[in-house]
Amino acid sequence: MKLLQTTPRADGFRMPGEFEPHRGTYMIWPQRPDNWRLGGKPAQRVFAKVATAIAEFEPITVCVNADQYANARAMLPEKVRVVEMSNNDAWVRDCGPTFVKNGDTVRGVDWDFNAWGGLVDGLYFPWDKDDAMAEKICELENADRYRTEGFVLEGGSIHTDGEGTVVVTEECLLSDGRNPDLKRSEIEAHLRDYLGVEKIIWLKRGIYLDETNGHVDNIFSFSAPGECLLAWCEDKSDPQYEISAENLAILENTTDAKGRKLKVRKLRLPSPITITKEESEGVDAIAGTLPRKEGDRLAASYVNFYVVNGGVIFPTFCDPADEEARKTLEEAFPGRRVVGIYAREILLGGGNIHCITQQVPKGGA
């Protein structure tokens, strides 16, 4: 497929909202034992559940390292397509392409990927296989590709309404480990050029202790143009309270690219979740990879859901707030079937359902 030297904006392309129709979904199979406990086996079972749930709604492809191919094929249902693709870890939202479209044509944006901070505060080393994932997925999809040499971004650090607005966090996009030499205005120019958006809304911080430097996709999501969801905390003694309140104020005092005020739905977070001794001991403790220590608080959030054709797949935590989250999502996504999956094992690896999925939009108006 072609490597393009232009930009999506110049070519009339835009990133659709996740809630627009999909051609299908990509995932990556988890395995690295310094991030996933017990050689990845518990996480693999949950990833398989997520893939199975998605397959009820749309085509899904799971990318897997060669040495786990046979196991992934055996653990996944037949209707899930399994393809070999070398990776460093399982976060296709972040290392995969961001797809943009113009009418019937779908293309990929292949951002520089540096494992959430490179040598400054990245989460593992090396990340070369992850950085090559976007190109390989574009090849599979017969999609031409834009490569943003010198501009680092992950798909989890942006959320768009498909109508000219993108929401990001300062904590992430202005972090020292990504594009330290770019001014805010230069980062905005890249977002406009590569996502085909007009308006950038800057939230301050992401979920408390989120190891991605506060990816927006764990704290905020669009459910439709003009409508969004914000992770919320009622406990004023929790550091999360101030973070969510600050972001709410920003959202209530801005307009989107179309000049609309945003309708904000609050998705109350579960009670704080921490890593157990047993969970910590199941992970290889290796220099160069973020440790998983007993007692560490995890960045659990219902906002880390994934929208599919006719459905929404969201993480549950065995928490009383699970049902409230389901109701809020059903209200936010009328006409879609809302499916909850107990996702503690994904959370233990540092993200959740949105982080491990990547949509390919369907061509068409």
Added chain:
Amino acid sequence: MKLLQTTPRADGFRMPGEFEPHRGTYMIWPQRPDNWRLGGKPAQRVFAKVATAIAEFEPITVCVNADQYANARAMLPEKVRVVEMSNNDAWVRDCGPTFVKNGDTVRGVDWDFNAWGGLVDGLYFPWDKDDAMAEKICELENADRYRTEGFVLEGGSIHTDGEGTVVVTEECLLSDGRNPDLKRSEIEAHLRDYLGVEKIIWLKRGIYLDETNGHVDNIFSFSAPGECLLAWCEDKSDPQYEISAENLAILENTTDAKGRKLKVRKLRLPSPITITKEESEGVDAIAGTLPRKEGDRLAASYVNFYVVNGGVIFPTFCDPADEEARKTLEEAFPGRRVVGIYAREILLGGGNIHCITQQVPKGGA
């Protein structure tokens, strides 16, 4: 995709002739330095020429090991799709699936693959990655799959007219390294079941010194139902003379599944070609892999061509017989463009253009 427990015959599937319409073609990128000289670089250039030629006629996907992905992507034109797929060597005709179809549905037959003879007289060890290729290509094609556990076969050892006839050689299918415990009648039953054919025509031997135990696809091919091509030798002092004459007698004294006599066109072989000192010295000499020794005669044959939508790609050898072969092919395939590619570098690895390609038939009647 599904792993089926039935057979193509039971499900109404048949292997189409190669000259029937294709959905596309697969190839594998060559690299192993104990088979391809100079780290595979000269062969890669010729494989790229073959892929480029095919891309003029139909979609083509090249499968490549992870460590050669970037190089293959750089050496191949943009319209060739490049996907990661672990392999032991580059012979997709033999390790890839044999596709069968029934109306709009295309499925793969995943034969046991043991590197042309396993521990008896196989050409390298191990062959586990090659044996997994058929499954992986079926996944990419969204094709359900028949696996022939316990039955060893390569795609290069069969040629079908798509109308119920398959042609094979005794030298290959009755070899000690493949299915030594099966009687000829049991092998025939497998061919009927997995190719959906009625009539098996047994030639005796393949091209002189062909390291595949005489694959049929180097000595014989169908150009249409009822019409075929046979590698031919005029020199009675050459061991090839008797081999070709013996096969001609068989073809002239048989009928196909429809009861037709076969029209046989002769494709005169080039003069004997041997490995040079320089070529031999470019190959890693490693225990367990067939050596490439100076002076060894190569199994050069024009019959090792590949039929694509609207074209025929055939190997040339810088031999006076090249032009005669072109004329014969143009006569055998009226309406198709015949493209010659100087293919010595493929031949040095042990096969030719048909051996390094695999068609996916187009669904439909």
